Amino acid sequence: MNDIFDVLIVGGALSGSRTAQLISNYTKNILLIEDNKNIGYPCKCTGLVSWRIKKYLPFLPKKIIINTINKASFNSPDGTNFILKSKNPVYVIDRPGLDKYIYNMAKESGIKIKNGEKFISYKLMEEYVKVFTNKNVYKTKILIGADGASSSVGKSAGLKYPEKYLIGVQTTTLGKFDNIELWFGSKISPNFFAWVVPENKNIARIGLATYRKSGNYYEDFLKKRIGKFEKPNVGGIIRFGIMEKTSSERVMVVGDAACQVKPYSGGGIIFSLISAKICANAAIKSLKEEKFDYKFFFDNYDKVWKKKIGNAIKRGLFLSKILSSRNFLINKLFKIGKIFSRFLNKIDMDLINIFI
Numbered sequence: 535m536n537d538i539f540d541v542l543i544v545g546g547a548l549s550g551s552r553t554a555q556l557i558s559n560y561t562k563n564i565l566l567i568e569d570n571k572n573i574g575y576p577c578k579c580t581g582l583v584s585w586r587i588k589k590y591l592p593f594l595p596k597k598i599i600i601n602t603i604n605k606a607s608f609n610s611p612d613g614t615n616f617i618l619k620s621k622n623p624v625y626v627i628d629r630p631g632l633d634k635y636i637y638n639m640a641k642e643s644g645i646k647i648k649n650g651e652k653f654i655s656y657k658l659m660e661e662y663v664k665v666f667t668n669k670n671v672y673k674t675k676i677l678i679g680a681d682g683a684s685s686s687v688g689k690s691a692g693l694k695y696p697e698k699y700l701i702g703v704q705t706t707t708l709g710k711f712d713n714i715e716l717w718f719g720s721k722i723s724p725n726f727f728a729w730v731v732p733e734n735k736n737i738a739r740i741g742l743a744t745y746r747k748s749g750n751y752y753e754d755f756l757k758k759r760i761g762k763f764e765k766p767n768v769g770g771i772i773r774f775g776i777m778e779k780t781s782s783e784r785v786m787v788v789g790d791a792a793c794q795v796k797p798y799s800g801g802g803i804i805f806s807l808i809s810a811k812i813c814a815n816a817a818i819k820s821l822k823e824e825k826f827d828y829k830f831f832f833d834n835y836d837k838v839w840k841k842k843i844g845n846a847i848k849r850g851l852f853l854s855k856i857l858s859s860r861n862f863l864i865n866k867l868f869k870i871g872k873i874f875s876r877f878l879n880k881i882d883m884d885l886i887n888i889f890i
């Protein structure tokens with residue numbers, strides 16, 4: 535049995551490294567494989583995250599937090615605009631820096647890591663999983679897919695993903711910026727929104743996400759907001775919804791690979807950190823009890839993470855439907871929002887996740 539890993543994790547970004555680090559408290563017989571040689575790149579994130587990140591990563595180095603903001607302006611299609619202030623701040627973080635920080639903790643925990651190695655497929659054997667990469671064949675008791683929104687592990691396990699996904703594009707640019715700006719409407723970013731997230735008064739991350747033609751909308755928005763086009767330096771897929779199954783016999787998926795994402799904002803950092811802990815606990819319990827069947831993982835992983843963040847995702851799906859509605863409805867909602875903004879100010883900016 536010595537040549538069999540206890541756990542093989544695919545993906546060394548946020549979810550994969552965090553899950554590996556947490557399981558390493560129980561066993562070091564873990565292999566983490568990551569396709570990219572440079573952790574955190576290419577970046578697929580705006581890096582806007584609630585203060586709750588400190589709850590899940592209490593020793594987060596200060597240098598990872600680039601800006602602290604507690605004001606956001608909401609802009610409707612007809613030009614109605616209001617500002618909300620948050621009691622608690624949101625952070626603009628160095629996202630590649632966050633991935634590297636967690637990856638280094640996993641590395642220092644004594645597990646085995648292979649960079650530049652790509653998961654291809656797996657085969658379920660009687661007593662282990664046979665994992666095929668572009669370079670090797672491995673054996674593992676448990677396989678965890680933390681390989682993002684287009685998860686190859688999830689697909690190999692036959693998990694069903696929401697078909698529709700948003701494509702996000704963003705650049706970092708110079709200008710004059712004060713607070714976070716969110717821009718809504720079918721002409722700006724149909725079904726989602728465009729954002730301006732300042733790193734400081736003179737630099738901001740500007741982008742948007744749409745189901746199609748995101749490049750065209752991105753170009754138009756940049757010209758409207760800063761008067762010129764700039765090539766994007768961030769891009770990626772946002773897939774959300776509640777998946778029926780995020781595990782199978784000897785297999786779990788976590789983070790974007792399990793659509794653990796806020797549907798109304800595309801935010802996945804906090805949900806990934808929460809789910810990585812639940813995934814790690816399920817893996818440790820499975821190894822201790824030597825139970826690897828689907829029901830075990832469904833009860834100890836799927837059910838547990840859905841209990842923790844399932845309702846927040848459902849509330850988010852409802853909110854995302856409202857934000858996808860026609861311009862006249864969004865305009866109406868903004869007019870109401872403006873009237874009640876004094877009261878909304880008292881609510882946490884991360885309001886939809888207030889119970890997490």
Ligand SMILES: Cc1cc2nc3c(=O)[nH]c(=O)nc-3n(C[C@H](O)[C@H](O)[C@H](O)COP(=O)(O)OP(=O)(O)OC[C@H]3O[C@@H](n4cnc5c(N)ncnc54)[C@H](O)[C@@H]3O)c2cc1C
Pocket residue numbers: 544545546547548549550567568569570574578579580581582583651652653654680681682683686702703704768769770771772788789790791795800801802803804806
């Ligand atoms: C444009 C955009 C903006 C966003 N902004 C925010 C934001 O402001 N705040 C927020 O909270 N969330 C944001 N998100 C979402 C957030 O980025 C994700 O939820 C988060 O990155 C999920 O982390 P992950 O580790 O699960 O997946 P990923 O970050 O996608 O990491 C997956 C890892 O797996 C590796 N991998 C993939 N396939 C293989 C393979 N076959 N073999 C080996 N390795 C593989 C990849 O190289 C990668 O390192 C944004 C997303 C997008 C697209």
